Every structure is written in C-alpha cells, then in structure tokens.
Amino acid sequence: MDKVAVITGANKGIGFEVCRQLAKAGVNVVLTARNEGNGKAAVNKLSSEGLKVSFFKLDVSDVKSFAGLFDYVSNTFGRLDIFVNNAAVMLDKGGAELGPIAAESAWNDLSSTMETNVYGPFALCLAMAPLMKKNQYGRIVNVSSGLGQLSEMRDGHESYRISKTAINAVTRVMAAKLGGDGIKVNSVCPGWVRTDMGGPNAPRTVEEGADTIVWLATLPDKGPTGGFFRDRKPISW
DSSP states (O other), X not given: OOOEEEESSOSSHHHHHHHHHHHHXXXXXXXXXXXXXXXXXXXXXXXXXXXXXXXXXXXXXXXXXXXXXXXXXXXXXXXXXXXXXXXXXXXXXXXXXXXXXHHHHXXXXXXXXXXXXXXXXXXXXXXXXXHHHTTTOEEEEEEXXXXXXXXXXXXXXXXXXXXXXXXXXXXHHHHHHHGGGTEEEEEXXXXXBSSTTTOXXXXXXXXXXXXXXXXXHTOOTTSOOSOEEETXXXXXX
C-alpha cells in the first residue's frame, strides 16, 4: 500500500515542492492550507501533473480543527506515514526595539508566532501520532531554521528565532516520546530559499530547500531520529 503524507502550509513555496516530490515518489499526499481557494488551486496544479494529492483545510493555530484532520486521514486512508510541520510565519521583519511601547508590540509578535510555529506543530504531533503508532511506522519532520540555532544565536527577527529554537525542543521531546514506536522525528533547516518568506534574493531554489525535508520524510528504518539537519547532514542545535 502506498504511504500517506500530510504537509502543513503547503499551497506554495517549500511545502508545495515537498508535496510534489513526495507525490512523484508514489506517496499519497494530503496538502493542507489555511486558505481553501489557494489550497485547492495548488492541488489542481499537482493533479494536472498526474500526481496523487488531496486537500484538507487546516489552520495550524486552531487546535479545534486537528480532530477533523485526524478523522479525514483515518477515514480516507486508514494510516499516516509521513507528517511535515511546514506551516510558519515570520511576523517580526527586523529587530525588536527597546522600551515599554516596543515591548508590547514584541509581546504580540511572539505570542502569534509561537502559536503558529510551535504550539500548533506540537499539538499536531500529539494529535496525529496514534495513526503512526498503529502501524509502528512514522516520519515526522519539523521545518526549523538556522536562525534558531543556540550555537549561532544573534539578535534580529527575535520572535521567529525563539520559535525555531522551540520547535527544535519539540523535535527532541517527540523523538523521545515516540522512539519506541518505529517513529522518527527530526528538525530540518532548509536554508535560505527563494519563497515569499525568504525573498527573491535568497540563494536556494524551492527544490533545494525541499530536498532534505523529503530525505528525512523517507528515512530507512536505521535512519536518525531526534536530530537537526541541513543538506542531509547534522548541524548543531
């Protein structure tokens, strides 16, 4: 039976390319997006290429919608093999200013960023893991960033940096929690990629950005878990 994958925030950019590469590898892909119109348009584009892709409307900041995703995957496929937490936001475009008024703005940015980039992915791991445990097989990939590396930490984009450090903690926690069930959980830095978030001057294509994500999503049984990777190689936390 073909494997089943769910990718969040996948109507464009890296997520969309991950859907394409996994579908080309014969995986049944569920493309999720917050905007239904954009999500269905993305599915239609991939379907026109002869790829097996379906759509589910999902807002990763709305925990009440996660049960619906679980039911859809369970009822439609009866299994889940790959889950890619790709959806993310970068709300703070520069560095946080100092002072009481600026602190309130930074608070709001961090709260919203953590909800989408950390709370949602963590809760989704918990929600969807039973479908993996049932078959004693799973690959969870959390899309992180080098901006979240503690070993390379700088200022600027503070809310985004903090959220990516936290998603790495989610990876370690879930790898320990699910390691005995044949489920591998890893973080990935796709690099600086030419997307809406990365901008037109980024050096990497979406194909290059998706490569290590797809590699982690299809790891063999002896592959790593609980790690942080870029270009298929481990990097420091």
